[in-house]
Amino acid sequence: MRFKDYYEILGVEPGAGEAEIKTAYRRLARKYHPDVSKEPGAEEQFKSVNEAYEALRDPQKRAAYDQLRARGYRPGDEVQPPPGGFGGGPGGFDFDEVFAGGGNGGFSDFFQELFGRRRGGFAGAGQPGPRPRGDGATRAKFAVPLEAIHRGDPVRVAVGGRSLEVRVPKGIRPGQAIRLAGQAPGGGDLLLEVEYAAHPQFEVDGRNIIHALAVAPWEAALGATISVPTLGGAVDLKIPADSEGGRKLRLRGRGLPGTGGAPAGDQIVELEILAPKANTEEEREAYRRMRDAFGDDWRRA
Template sequence: MEFKDYYKVLGVERGASEDEIKKAFRKLARKHHPDVNKAADAAARMQDLNEAYDVLRDPEKRAAYDRVGQGMRGGQEFRPPPDWDAGFEFSGAPEGAGFGDHSDFFETLFGAARRARGHAAAGGRSTRGEDHHAKIVIPLEDAFHGATRGLSLRAPELDASGHVVLRERELQVKIPKGIRAGQQIRLSGQGSAGPRGEPAGDLYLEVEFEPHPRFRVDGRDLYVTLRVAPWEAALGASVPLRTPDGELQMSVPPGAQGGRKLRL
């Protein structure tokens, strides 16, 4: 999972005041709201802004985020340490919610913490079961189109005598279209059973891609080597290019040199 730098999302310094954070959010929200901005990534950008504002405007969440994010930079591989949120109380939902689901990063930090505290508040000493983490390796095409895959998993469970045993489980996992390597898929209630009949924890599957014979993945981008004849590079041409979504025509400009990158 990638660390999200919420300060960078809002374009403010780590020591920014509450008023500075509010002004930055409102300015960027006016610019990127999907009703105004028709760019394809406007909704995703708005989701990031809402998450960042929800965390940084709340003193408890901001303090917890600052603690767990010490020394981290946006995009770095990240996994929160156990009990990172001890001593904090989180509540509420992101302001302006409705621009897509929360990111895996937000859910891992504040979604699970909110759910656990909700159970505790409702039942006194209520405790959710433990969350489990695993990796799932998928073909690139599954991430491009979306898919449902069967998964065999050996997971610890308590038997009738209270001993921990490993049992094989078969799960159906829905791969969302557009998921990236390092992101997580959450399977609600597929973690350890809760004590005394309390709700089970969740299972988080971190996505990895199988090596692909044609494409190289870098974040949201795909790279492929396009082979053209010398005269096509010299004079320019329209050449076929196979993509995960089918064959397209790629325009090669006159005078193209080897190693030049063309964007589609």
């Protein structure tokens, strides 16, 4: 397998903190999202950015990756499993991952070998990814897209070299498990423990969905109606005049579905005021007129 530099993909330094990594991921995911991007190779770039964030957002995955990177690998180098695996010997790190969508979430062989098998990341002979439990069932983590959680869609997963279709209960919570009778590698039941996959546009807070919305200064100042993505499709959101950065607007019932009679969550839209880049003389002149109109005292105001 070929080494991938996840820090380079996200454009951050190896010592970057969690917030910096998240910000870089959001920016690149918006740039390359296949639904909106006109960039060449946007779909592959989007997959690469998602994979890098999935590796670096989790402290255990990041620690395992950093140990490998410290051996001096560069992008494209052929990777050899370290003696004894990761973690300094037997036991090492224990990753039991099953990724939804296209069998493996579109992640590379490098990611799958590093994180998709147990005991140190690299697969050994006859070593399956999922872990047997004392009750005879086999448990694996199941990273599910938020859209599937919202709609209750079926998704395909790869387990033990087989592709399975899994019906995801609508509104299922992280930590809950889906049992597949007789589907474990080698027989027995398979328990898929649900976790929410990273999303380029949304974060989860309980049943609420958080979305950062970029607005132009004049939209914030004068008010505007802007199309906003939600898990159920785009909706129009009215931005009140004189809005400031950080203001939160609520779309009721647009979060994750409730279960057991609980109401659905909301979508919280947080405004980020961004100044568009002036690419033409006409646009630069528009900024000069704004400067002259507001003067030098606008900060105090």
